[in-house]
Amino acid sequence: MENERREGPLPMDESDLTSAVCALCAKDERYRPEAYYFVLDALDFTARMLDKAAKQGPERHVTGKELVEGVRVFALQEFGPMALTVLNRWGIRRCEDFGEIVFNLVGKGVLGKTDRDRKEDFAGGYDFEQAFRHPSRAGSRADLRAPPGRDQ
Numbered sequence: 426m427e428n429e430r431r432e433g434p435l436p437m438d439e440s441d442l443t444s445a446v447c448a449l450c451a452k453d454e455r456y457r458p459e460a461y462y463f464v465l466d467a468l469d470f471t472a473r474m475l476d477k478a479a480k481q482g483p484e485r486h487v488t489g490k491e492l493v494e495g496v497r498v499f500a501l502q503e504f505g506p507m508a509l510t511v512l513n514r515w516g517i518r519r520c521e522d523f524g525e526i527v528f529n530l531v532g533k534g535v536l537g538k539t540d541r542d543r544k545e546d547f548a549g550g551y552d553f554e555q556a557f558r559h560p561s562r563a564g565s566r567a568d569l570r571a572p573p574g575r576d577q
Contacts, residue, residue: 446462453529456516460522464527471495497556501557520549521548
């Protein structure tokens with residue numbers, strides 16, 4: 426992964442981020458602004474859960490699969506039994522929507538990506554109804570870290 430090309434995010438202050446999100450919402454009406462801010466917060470949450478928040482470059486990178494699981498944990502923590510309702514209201518109805526949002530943010534320079542990152546990385550993560558309406562049956566993982574020696 427060391428030789429992997431990485432497209433990084435542009436330095437951005439809060440007004441730049443707001444402008445980017447507004448432009449994305451005008452171009453892609455599927456998602457509300459809250460969806461973009463939520464995914465960014467969930468990304469930060471996931472990086473902290475995986476002990477990647479203080480790292481730089483490829484070591485900080487969160488994969489699509491890691492983010493999908495981190496989003497689930499974060500949404501349940503933030504919204505509890507209302508998580509599915511809140512996400513649906515923002516236009517998020519399946520794991521693939523997280524990939525669409527992430528890649529929209531990459532396209533605006535808000536987030537970076539590696540050559541290995543694909544929208545398809547977000548596919549098939551979990552069934553929304555099961556994961557958010559019946560989380561105890563969704564096979565939750567309290568620890569998002571991969572077992573030692575496994576390549577993420």
